[in-house]
Amino acid sequence: SRQTAVLAFDLGAGSGRAFIGEWIKDEGTPPKLEMQEIHRFPNQAIHVGDHLHWDILRLLHEVKTGIRYAYHAGYQPESIGIDTWGVDFGLLDVNGELLGNPYHYRDRQTEGKIEEVTERIGAVELYQQTGLQNMPFNTIYQLYAMSQSRSVQLGVARHLLMISDLLAYLLTGRRAIEYTMATTTQLFHPSKRVWNTSLMDALSIPSRLFSEPIQPGDTIGPLTANVCEELGVAPIDVIAAAHDTALAVVAVPAGDEPFAYLVCGTWNVLGTELAEPLINADTARLAFSNEGGAFGTIQLLKTLMGLWIIQECKREWEEGGNAISYAELALQARKAPAFVSFINPDDLRFYPPHGMVGRIQAFCQETGQHVPVSEGEVMRCVIESLALRYRYTLEELELVTGSRFGGLHMVGGGIQNELLCQLTASAIGRPVWVGPTEASVIGNMLTQLIASGKCQNLADARRLVKGSFPVTVYEPQIDVPWEEAYERFILLLGEV
Ligand code: LFR
Numbered sequence: 001s002r003q004t005a006v007l008a009f010d011l012g013a014g015s016g017r018a019f020i021g022e023w024i025k026d027e028g029t030p031p032k033l034e035m036q037e038i039h040r041f042p043n044q045a046i047h048v049g050d051h052l053h054w055d056i057l058r059l060l061h062e063v064k065t066g067i068r069y070a071y072h073a074g075y076q077p078e079s080i081g082i083d084t085w086g087v088d089f090g091l092l093d094v095n096g097e098l099l100g101n102p103y104h105y106r107d108r109q110t111e112g113k114i115e116e117v118t119e120r121i122g123a124v125e126l127y128q129q130t131g132l133q134n135m136p137f138n139t140i141y142q143l144y145a146m147s148q149s150r151s152v153q154l155g156v157a158r159h160l161l162m163i164s165d166l167l168a169y170l171l172t173g174r175r176a177i178e179y180t181m182a183t184t185t186q187l188f189h190p191s192k193r194v195w196n197t198s199l200m201d202a203l204s205i206p207s208r209l210f211s212e213p214i215q216p217g218d219t220i221g222p223l224t225a226n227v228c229e230e231l232g233v234a235p236i237d238v239i240a241a242a243h244d245t246a247l248a249v250v251a252v253p254a255g256d257e258p259f260a261y262l263v264c265g266t267w268n269v270l271g272t273e274l275a276e277p278l279i280n281a282d283t284a285r286l287a288f289s290n291e292g293g294a295f296g297t298i299q300l301l302k303t304l305m306g307l308w309i310i311q312e313c314k315r316e317w318e319e320g321g322n323a324i325s326y327a328e329l330a331l332q333a334r335k336a337p338a339f340v341s342f343i344n345p346d347d348l349r350f351y352p353p354h355g356m357v358g359r360i361q362a363f364c365q366e367t368g369q370h371v372p373v374s375e376g377e378v379m380r381c382v383i384e385s386l387a388l389r390y391r392y393t394l395e396e397l398e399l400v401t402g403s404r405f406g407g408l409h410m411v412g413g414g415i416q417n418e419l420l421c422q423l424t425a426s427a428i429g430r431p432v433w434v435g436p437t438e439a440s441v442i443g444n445m446l447t448q449l450i451a452s453g454k455c456q457n458l459a460d461a462r463r464l465v466k467g468s469f470p471v472t473v474y475e476p477q478i479d480v481p482w483e484e485a486y487e488r489f490i491l492l493l494g495e496v
Contacts, residue, residue, distance in 0.1 A: 003023065003024050004022070004449070005022050006021045006023070006445050006449065006452075007019075007021075007070050008080075008081050008082075008448070009066060009080070009444075010440045011059065012266070013266045015041065015042055016041050017039065018040075018067075019037050019441050019445070020035065021033055021035045021448075022035070030467050031454070031467070032468045033445065033446075033464050038066065041059075041062040041066075045106065051109070052103065052106055053107070054104055056101055063082065067236075078237075078452060079237045079238070079448045079451065080171075080238045081240075082241055083242060083243070084164050086181060086291075087184050088102055089185075090102040090163065091153055091154065091159070091160055092161065093157065096175070098170075099156065102163060105137035106352075109149070114134050114136055116148075117144055120203065127284045130186045130187075130189075131191070131277050131283075131289065132289045136348075139184065140203070140205070144204075147203065147204045158209070160210060161175060165181065165240075168238045169220075171223055172220050174220050177213050178240040178242060178243075179216070179242075180246040180293060181243050182195075182210075190279065191277050214240050216242040217295075217451035219451070220237075221237065222236065222237050222238070223236055239448050241443075245263055245291070246292070246299060247444050248411050249261060250442075250447065250458065250461060252465075253433070253436070253469070253471055255462075259409055261410075262408055262410045265307060266308050268414070269304070271300050272397060276298060277290040278298075286400060287302065288301065288396075300400070300401065305345035305386075307413075309360070310379070310383075316354075326417065330379070330418065336379070338384070339481070339488075342489050342492055343364065343385045344363070344385070345382070345385050346389065349363070360372065361378075383419055383423055388427050389489075390428065391429075391486060394428055406431075407428075407430045407431040407433060408428060410432050411436060412440070424474070429482065431475050434471065435472055436470075446461040
């Protein structure tokens with residue numbers, strides 16, 4: 001059998017992981033991808049004074065440790081890819097030194113900045129120029145906030161790198177900004193596919209920071225001699241991976257037909273893959289994003305509240321010192337009565353950490369619904385609301401694209417919540433195809449395999465996913481009154 005190993009790092013909210021992917025080709029059978037976790041480490045934002053930061057040097061250390069572990073486990077990876085969420089960045093000075101610890105997107109410096117920027121640019125113009133849904137933490141608002149507060153770092157900075165680019169730079173000494181990450185900044189022109197310098201000028205964001213993006217799969221460079229010596233490894237190439245969401249979409253086991261997907265994690269990203277951006281009055285009104293996807297695609301998507309609400313509730317319930325597993329919470333939710341109360345998960349009040357249960361209860365109280373009390377009741381309320389929200393967004397997506405999707409692909413860590421998958425199928429009244437869980441990691445590996453020619457293209461890569469990882473199908477339960485629940489949910493969206 002012929003084998004190739006690649007090393008993928010995926011930094012998520014809470015933890016970072018390193019996986020070895022093995023591409024295996026036996027005589028007479030289609031190739032397969034096998035993966036193995038070799039390192040897992042915390043990825044925690046650190047409060048410093050009034051700000052929230054990445055712990056970037058610790059992460060660099062953990063990435064190096066992951067490379068070392070790969071060697072110790074007997075692998076000689078052909079290449080390395082690093083991915084993480086969008087929008088966050090680091091700044092370098094003229095000598096290429098990192099200026100301070102990058103801000104974390106949940107830092108509060110961006111509060112109120114959407115309003116200020118919209119005032120200056122105009123809402124219609126801003127959407128025309130960027131094709132993106134306004135999220136308060138987008139890079140544009142982070143940089144605008146720094147510019148408004150006369151950030152010294154921003155004043156002396158010469159280069160901006162997104163976090164995954166930054167880690168690659170610290171390992172290779174090569175500066176490059178990757179395209180799909182660039183498209184999450186809201187400073188990139190979606191159809192011209194170039195940096196939007198006039199928008200930068202209008203907001204006093206220095207355009208000198210931005211270099212021409214490279215594509216997923218492009219080589220950034222080999223590990224520096226210093227790093228190789230420190231780790232006792234060969235000068236492996238670091239490959240540009242992509243935005244974690246874009247990579248998860250690469251790993252959706254879809255065929256040639258148009259498809260709808262839900263990347264289910266801390267955030268829920270629901271969308272479809274297009275060849276060109278779709279920017280019109282409907283996509284503007286419904287706030288759809290045109291994000292750059294890997295391999296020339298455009299991802300028309302909406303970023304929705306995800307499992308964050310559940311993560312926060314769990315943390316709160318565990319504050320008393322008793323651990324409670326997701327499995328236990330799911331069990332409680334199953335036992336709780338259905339369709340009692342709903343929330344609008346995308347109400348901005350649910351974004352910040354702490355006090356989540358109380359905020360859910362307040363929402364139900366204010367909207368004249370039964371106030372959930374037990375853990376099971378709260379979970380049931382949240383999971384049903386997420387499922388209804390998916391239906392609502394899927395219908396919006398169909399409205400703007402004019403497509404009708406036969407079902408929904410669900411990928412990402414959140415699909416381990418089987419109740420959520422089942423309720424989603426029922427809410428949309430169509431099947432959901434669930435898997436793979438480690439979609440971003442797999443997409444990262446596929447990008448490296450495309451780069452080395454093991455996979456021909458995106459379609460070939462998706463065939464490899466289909467042949468390597470199981471997909472579970474959930475059919476809708478039709479004996480349950482979802483229509484009535486959906487009508488109540490829609491009224492609620494308008495109410496708050
Ligand atoms: C998902 C994700 C989303 C982005 C959000 C913040 O991990 O990358 O795509 O909107 O995080 O960057």
